[in-house]
Amino acid sequence: MTTAFQIIVSGILLGLIYTLIGAGLAIVLGVLRIVNLAQGILIMISSFLAWDLLVHWGIDPILSVLIIIPIFFVAASAGEVVMLRAPARESPDRAMLLLFGVLMAAEALASIGWTTDTRSIDVGYAYTSFKVGGAVIPEDYLVMAAVAVVLLGLTELLLYRTLLGKAMRAVGQSRQSAEILGINSAWVATAVFGLGVALAGAAGAALGVLFPFNIELQSQWLAYSFIVVLIGGLGGLRGSLVGGLALGLGQELFSQFLSLGVASVVLYGILAVALMVRGGGLGAAKVRRI
């Protein structure tokens, strides 16, 4: 009973953070039809920034999230205007290729700037836990899951309770129709890309607290983003939540009853099965747009 409760608690807390990883990818893919292959490296860069902010300025990662989100939003919006807009107009695949180039360049630059060393973020709540009903609840999981809930909630409000959110969803449904209705789809696309990357930035700061990290971990986070999107589809943040929770709970469940090696195989097996079931891969997930 305790074991089951432990799996549920840890799985949900991790799942909420994984939702944050996938949400950015889902929003960009859902509205712009672009697979942001740079998602993983952006998450890593955010972890490094959170580390820098803590080590050099003593800023707690929770506050770092508030600093990183606008920085990532502005940088990504500028990047969208300067680099991504033209290829995205031609085809989403060209934009994806460009983002692959961004991934490679960012990885190389990050290796130079931050080196390939492992880093960890040492904050007071990183090494403490408490028990509820026999289940151990790591405080850092709890804190960062709470941060994820707040950010996901705000994103949900933005998407469903604001004009900008409506415009984003309209562009996601039909760019041409949105333009006929007077929506400046180019600027909406810029905002969508900025929002997606900002969420990746928030996820990076949260993950940096939970797990020691180095540049190589970016492929892991990219894979997790894909799993979240493939399981949850592009049905808005609620879909990402389903994907994230499924990933977190699955990871905890498999780790409990299988060896770590097998658990990992099962986890990536889910990715492979989801790709097969969806046929067209991530592209097929577009059927359920935001």
Next chain:
Amino acid sequence: MRKLLRGRNLRGVASLIGAAAMVGAMSGGLSGASTRAMASERFHGPPITIAGTLGLTGAFSVPSADYKLVDEAWVNTVNAHGGLLGRKVELTILNDNSTPTTASTDYQKFISEKVNFILAPYTTYVGGPQVPVVRAAGKLFYNGGFVGLQYFEQDKGWMVGSYTYQDTTYSHGAFTVMKSLPPSKRPKKIAILYAANPFTVAANKGYNGTGGALTFAKRDGMKVVMDEQYPTGTTDFTSTIEKAQAAGAQALIVLGLPTTSDLIAKTVKTIGWKPEVECMCGSQVTTLDNWYTLGAATNGVIGTDVAWESENYPGMKQVEALARKKHEKVVPSYSWAGWAILQMIQQGVDGTHSTTTTKIRKWLLTHVVSTAVGKFKLLGNGSPPNREVVVQTVNGVQRTVWPPKIATAKIVTPLP
């Protein structure tokens, strides 16, 4: 006691300067870059050439940068004292981009250019594939870069090394320490977690029935309640650590690479488990800078190293000075090993008054060498005899707990 190097707050500035320097180097053509050592003016005869590759970019760029620093400092020191046999020493380090295939091309180049001494690159992943390449050319491979008992065994003394323990004996020190504990504190049940990596698999299972944590546990009458391999990308160990605790493990032996080892240490601390002994027994994790950023998670954890400053072996002061210059908190194991292998070249040349491979090989396999990692005679397979130092981190300070002659403190058990 090892002094902690200070200047943590300068790391950010230093890394920026380092990054700028690397960009400058890259713009000058890093792939073909070579490092020419400063030479004094009075040398006789053609230069003595030493060459090797390092992953100056890519996954192993951090340790590789340390190796390069050590190599260059050694060459500068030797040349400042008249070189070897009165000849200038020239060092060439090529960037293998942390990949074995690039390294293989470079080693073929060294062989065709008839380089006098060939240095191994960092890590088994890059260095292992170069062993047959160098052997086929009839050259001696000077290995201060990686471990691997199988490579020494297969190369039959054509590779000489300076790492004083191989993959199969990475946990040997920890088991020796556990055996030395009073019976009431001696762990009877242990949990082993090891990364899915050839090096850590050998550290757990041994090679040809020799060594490995499982063998040591059996030898010492310990019951292994968990023996679990994990993928190197594992991101959550909570369930696994709880299972180890629930199984009654009194000691946790982790044979992993830095990132996951750090995560496991963090998880043990987070869930509040206090085993009698917790060893991060892979990759000399506790000598790396990041270890200290784990804060409370490091408290009581033991690790191993090839040598300790208080042993005052020749060359240690120079290596320590280099680490200080880089604001490293402790001297990484690879810096000791990197300096030691160059000392072995020097002693081989001085001992034979020659640069002939066969003569030096014979000399090195039959004489005692005095290096930064100790004074020893190589085994027949070219590796040094087993020797390691066990350290324990207590309140952010590393203390030696074994061997007794250099121990600065008694081991603290269970974890504080």
